[in-house]
Amino acid sequence: MIFSGLNASLISPVAFSVITFFSTYLGGLFALRFREKIHFVMAFAAGILLGVVSFDIFPELFKLTASSGIEPIYVMVAFAIGFIAFHVLEKTILIHYSHESEYASHKHPDVGVFSSLALIAHSFMDGVSIAIGFQINFLVGLFVAIAVISHDFTDGMNTVTLMIAHNNTAKKAKLFLLFDALAPVAGFLISYFISFPQNFITLYLGFFAGFILYIGAADILPEAHSKKSSLSLVGLTILGVMLIFAITRFE
Secondary structure (H helix, E strand, O other), X not given: OOXXXXXXXXXXXXXXXXXXXXXXXXXXXXXXXXXXXXXXHHHHHHHHHHHHHHHHHHHHHHHHHXXXXXXXXXXXXXXXXXXXXXXXXXXXXXXXXXXXXXXXXXXOXXXXXXXXXXXHHHXXXXXXXXXXXXXXXHHHXXXXXXXXXXXXXXXXXXXXXXXXXXXXXXXXXXXXHHHHHHHHHXXXXXXXXXXXXXXXXXXXXXXXXXXXXXXXXXXXXXXXOOOOOOHHHXXXXXXXXXXXXXXXHHO
């Protein structure tokens, strides 16, 4: 035996899950490196989030509702709850801290923290997706892993962007970036011991789609144009959408 006590069939899947760590972390470092041009990064990130909802999450939801038999209306209720829940949470935080000077600019570090935690939860489910893919067969797992690795770079970027945009320190942004990078690895490993019901995954994706649409359209995109709108910012948003479209077509 070359690998004593280790199932050799897990080596490739584990390797792919580890690559997601580096992909996510490098995306976050990219956002930190260019944080002095954060509005350009945010415009691009908003397009990425819109692309993820349109070309990644919704098509997956269509497949899951068809295979599980769950009523589409329940998924759309979860979607609406995800959108409204973060809106209520964000505005509640701002009202709570309305005596602070930060309220004038509609920013508070807690908003960035809650946003990042939701992205970390999604990254965890990305790891679960890789594990499920490889449990079906190697080829399915390979394509799922490539797709996850490709967009995990943008996940790391979005995590840092949200933290910095809401006045969190670079040090704190790096900490949450580390959590986000570890999340898909944890999701992959845990999925070998815990089975997630398909209905739960379906409703979770609906909820997450609502959350993502809110922070992309109502939070990040307006902030990107808060100082000055330009064709460059609009172009970056379109580029972000096109990038995710291309990645999902490859998948």
